[in-house]
Amino acid sequence: MSENEKKRALTYVEKLKEKALQQKNYGGEVKKEDAGMDARDCPNCGAGRAFRHGLTACAYCGFVFMEIKLTDGIHIKKGNNS
Amino acid sequence: MSENPLLAPIHGISLEDYSAACAKLGSGLSEQDIATALGVELPVWQEVNLLWPERMKQDETFHIVTLFGQYFGQADQHPKFNGLKANVSAEGADNTTKIKTDKAFYDELEVARQVAYDYGVDGAQWVVDTYGISLGDFQIAASNWNAELHREIAADFEGYNKKQAAYRAKYEKLFSEAQGGNVADDIEF
Amino acid sequence: MFGFEKKYDNPELIATINETRDRWFTFLQKLEERMTEMCAAAVPELKSVFNQDTDPYKRAHGHMLMGLLGQLSQMRTKANQVREEKINGLLFSGEAMIPGIITKAGSKYHSLLHSFRMDCIDRHQVFEEKLHAAIEQLQQAAGEQDLETAYQEQLLAFEKIKDSFNCRQCGGDISIPKMFFIATYVSCSFCHTQNTFMPSTEAQMVLHNARSLAEQRTAHLLRNFNETHPKDPGLYRKYLRAMFDEWNKIVPDMANENEKFYERMLKDMEIGHY
Structure with missing residues (x-):
């Protein structure tokens, strides 16, 4: 095989590698984020959301956080409906 | 079928909601945008997003997957996502409409996207860069053209293959030139 | 009508057959050499890209691999086209040219064409096998992602952070009871407020990779199965069963769902070929 022919395969691999490392992936880079904690107060009356009153509505003023009926999921269960 | 327990909503999110959400997720909306549009908080959405695929895995009739594909294609009509769009250029918006209304345009881009991958290019990103069409919108178009594609293949298999081969040749030329040619271009019989 | 078999001789056809066979062999050999050349250059580069790729889905490596497989598929298409055009073309035109197979001359030429055909097919088969080996070589070049180490790191990371959170309502300490892989409500033991815990990106990847890790851990059992005849x-x-046990150990919260999937796989096995 001549040097020129050898170069063909090498050039392709080199260009491919360069492009693979440079190109933007669809959806962009995966941002590495640390674990975090958040809480949502009732936007209507400012009260915190207590476990025993469920997740879907505010126990104090009745404000609806989520207009859905929770079913038995992984961590969230039927019992978490307000 | 109507009482299929595998079709019951998960945390109030129906398969129609979920399918449309996935389409929109692919169009550049964030998980938080999706959760907000569905009227739920992130922990609820993330459970839903784990459990619907589990239902699909459990369903040996493939009924759920089939419905998912159908609803996915109707995402633009879903009331909860109506008017909710990621930022796109005017040209991107035009092309997004075009791929859903002009089958030849879709056919050509589908081939182009596949050929891009064969040359180490992220095809989905290439479509965004070149036409401003998101993967989600591309998949919505694919789902909507599916039935017509089957009709076309059944009616004129040879014609269909010829057309696809012509598109393929066009994009192979485009992508291989950017790479300095194919590795074996100089080898002839 | 009988015994008047016309003498038939076609040295040109014989020459064409021999020349086409030689050219086909040379052509495939050149493709194979180029294939080997490309793979030799690509294998170390694939490894290096895999190791440099910080994307958790290893997409740079994935795209590079596809770009290489694409070239192998180009070579395959090229060989198929030549076979169709030159080899099958000659068989077709040759057969149209020569006398019927029941005549003596016809029989000789049919047999020549037949061995030409078989030689070309056999050589093509060798090419296909080499191509297949090249595909495997490229696919396996980078080796497996070390999911076990990544997982063990996440277990340690969780131990470190699990007691470092406070209730957003009353500021009380919240200990995260177990490793979560998705956003999860946790309640404060002092004021009972529902807080939302968001696991780190890397912890979320544990869920994403759980099945693959379980498969890596039980690969020897699958090999045992594959080796039986x-x-x-x-x-x-x-x-x-072992794979699902490992899977459930990694993500216990998904065990219920995993078991339903396991039942389905067993059912498929009964209907299917096992």
Whole structure:
């Protein structure tokens, strides 16, 4: 095989590698984020959301956080409906 | 079928909601945008997003997957996502409409996207860069053209293959030139 | 009508057959050499890109691999086109040219064409096998992602952070009871407020990679099954059960759902070929 022919395969691999490392992936880079904690107060009356009153509505003023009926999921269960 | 327990909503999110959400997720909306549009908080959405695929895995009739594909294609009509769009250029918006209304345009881009991958290019990103069409919108178009594609293949298999081969040749030329040619271009019989 | 078999001789056809066979062999050999050349250059580069790729989905490596497989598929298409055009073309035109097979001359030429055909097919088969080996070589070049180490790191990371959170309402300490892989409500033990815990990106990847890690851990059992002839369905069941056990150990919260999927796989096995 001549040097020129050898170069063909090498050039392709080199260009491919360069492009693979440079190109933007669809959806962009995966941002590495640390674990975090958040809480949502009732936007209507400012009260915190207590476990025993469920997740879907505010126990104090009745404000609806989520207009859905929770079913038995992984961590969230039927019992978490307000 | 109507009482299929595998079709019951998960945390109030129906398969129609979920399918449309996935389409929109692919169009550049964030998980938080999706959760907000569905009227739920992130922990609820993330459970839903784990459990619907589990239902699909459990369903040996493939009924759920089939419905998912159908609803996915109707995402633009879903009331909860109506008017909710990621930022796109005017040209991107035009092309997004075009791929859903002009089958030849879709056919050509589908081939182009596949050929891009064969040359180490992220095809989905290439479509965004070149036409401003998101993967989600591309998949919505694919789902909507599916039935017509089957009709076309059944009616004129040879014609269909010829057309696809012509598109393929066009994009192979485009992508291989950017790479300095194919590795074996100089080898002839 | 009988005994008047016309003498038939076609040295040109014989020459064309021989020349076409030689050219086909040379052509395929050149493609194979180029294939080997490309793979030799690509294997170390694939490894290096895999190791440099910080994307958790290893997409740079994935795209590079596809770009290489694309070239192999180009070579395959090229060979198929030549076979169709030159080899099958000659068979077709040759057969149209020569006398019927029941005549003596016809029989000779048919047999020539037949061995030409078989030689070309056999050579093509060798090419296809080499191509297949090249595909495998490229696919396996980078080796497996070390999911076990990544997982063990996440277990340690969780131990470190699990007691470092406070209730957003009352500021009380919240200890995260177990490793979560998705956003999860946790309640404060002092004021009972529902807080939302968001696991780190890397912890979320544990869920994403759980099945692959379980498969890596039980790969030896799948190998045992694959090595039996005829295939022993009992060994496959043994593998499947072990794989799901590992999977459930990694993400216990998904065990319920995983078990339903396991039942389905068993059912598929009964209907299917095992």
